[in-house]
Amino acid sequence: MSELRSTVEDSILARAISYAQCWEDPALLQAALAVGPGDHVLSICSAGDNSFALAMAGASSVTCIDLSFPQIALAELKLAAVRALPVQSVRSMFGLGHFGRRVWFYHYVRDNLRPEVRAYWDHHEELIRLGLLGQGRFERYLDTFRTRVLPLVHGRDTIDAMLACTSLDEQRTLYAERWDTWRWRGLFKLFFSRFVMSRSGRSPEHFAQVEGAVADRFLARAKHALTEIPVSDNFFLRWMLTGEHGDLELGPPWLTTEGHAKLRAAADNLSFVHASLEDYLPRAAKSFRKFNYSNLFEYVPAAHHVALLDLSIQHAAPGARLAYWNLLVPRSRPASLAERLQPDPELAASLLARDRAFVYGGFNVETVT
Numbered sequence: 001m002s003e004l005r006s007t008v009e010d011s012i013l014a015r016a017i018s019y020a021q022c023w024e025d026p027a028l029l030q031a032a033l034a035v036g037p038g039d040h041v042l043s044i045c046s047a048g049d050n051s052f053a054l055a056m057a058g059a060s061s062v063t064c065i066d067l068s069f070p071q072i073a074l075a076e077l078k079l080a081a082v083r084a085l086p087v088q089s090v091r092s093m094f095g096l097g098h099f100g101r102r103v104w105f106y107h108y109v110r111d112n113l114r115p116e117v118r119a120y121w122d123h124h125e126e127l128i129r130l131g132l133l134g135q136g137r138f139e140r141y142l143d144t145f146r147t148r149v150l151p152l153v154h155g156r157d158t159i160d161a162m163l164a165c166t167s168l169d170e171q172r173t174l175y176a177e178r179w180d181t182w183r184w185r186g187l188f189k190l191f192f193s194r195f196v197m198s199r200s201g202r203s204p205e206h207f208a209q210v211e212g213a214v215a216d217r218f219l220a221r222a223k224h225a226l227t228e229i230p231v232s233d234n235f236f237l238r239w240m241l242t243g244e245h246g247d248l249e250l251g252p253p254w255l256t257t258e259g260h261a262k263l264r265a266a267a268d269n270l271s272f273v274h275a276s277l278e279d280y281l282p283r284a285a286k287s288f289r290k291f292n293y294s295n296l297f298e299y300v301p302a303a304h305h306v307a308l309l310d311l312s313i314q315h316a317a318p319g320a321r322l323a324y325w326n327l328l329v330p331r332s333r334p335a336s337l338a339e340r341l342q343p344d345p346e347l348a349a350s351l352l353a354r355d356r357a358f359v360y361g362g363f364n365v366e367t368v369t
């Protein structure tokens, strides 16, 4: 299967942090997979957050896999911090608290890291000083939107008014009366065009499988987030508009007080694999009951998607479930696997409609039959 290696992430993104946070809604994953005791989970690591959420839900084991070593190093650093530090200090270390203590906290936990992970962070200590949760390539792109584009569109008062809405009716009224201006539509579409995105937030290879213009699709998804999904607990939207999570008890689960305690209790159930799925699955020692595949099929041809599903089924326990997103490329259970994989399009669509990370065009929940 090594010819199926994902060349995109391998060659372009593997050297730097691509995602310092997971930009996929953990609530969807849990609703789709219903992870609990007895489940062995295979989860794309990315920034770690969603794999942590699955461990916090009670999984017997969560194997976090990523072909990018920096992503593995990031997730291991987060977990080491959770094990060693109280929740307030973890927040500070990752850039959400007092500026001066970030590196100090890193030095407090660094002895607990594996040598390769420690070497990576010793080399990138500056990212910790800058506030690690904002330092992925994707977060920096969002930061450019927030600091360079958004101020040309809306004043802080309009943004604050949107985030203070307490009902969907209020959101819709504000959207219609103050938010949906020609400047909003024009600058948003420019910034989230294929041309600009492939030169900053993502790479041209990320669009290799994408057909048609992309900006209109993202604009419609932003409208959905602002008018159909409550803003009050949408930490994804809040970060995009303000660069902060606001009330962290409503933020990413691993950074809440309760989540921190649960993750610390579940920490021994997490393990990390630096490899591609294509290389790892054929040699996996166990079969899995739940699979979180992020939106990784986005970047590979249709035949590769089929081959990876096929390989996953071979390493799946009976009744196993898979969940994965589509961003711009439609990838769902192919007809050739109809006998072995049962999709649940109704559940997936109803979950996608309330996806707080809102940028995705599709969500898939599939069960091994």
Ligand SMILES: C[S@@+](CC[C@H](N)C(=O)[O-])C[C@H]1O[C@@H](n2cnc3c(N)ncnc32)[C@H](O)[C@@H]1O
Binding pocket: 006, 009, 013, 018, 019, 023, 024, 044, 045, 046, 047, 065, 066, 067, 068, 071, 138, 275, 276, 277, 278, 294, 295, 296, 297, 327
């Ligand atoms: C698929 S990306 C998507 C993240 C996020 N949804 C986004 O697009 O903004 C998440 C992670 O998957 C990893 N990844 C992609 N293809 C992989 C593969 N075939 N095997 C293992 N990891 C993979 C990447 O290195 C990355 O860290």
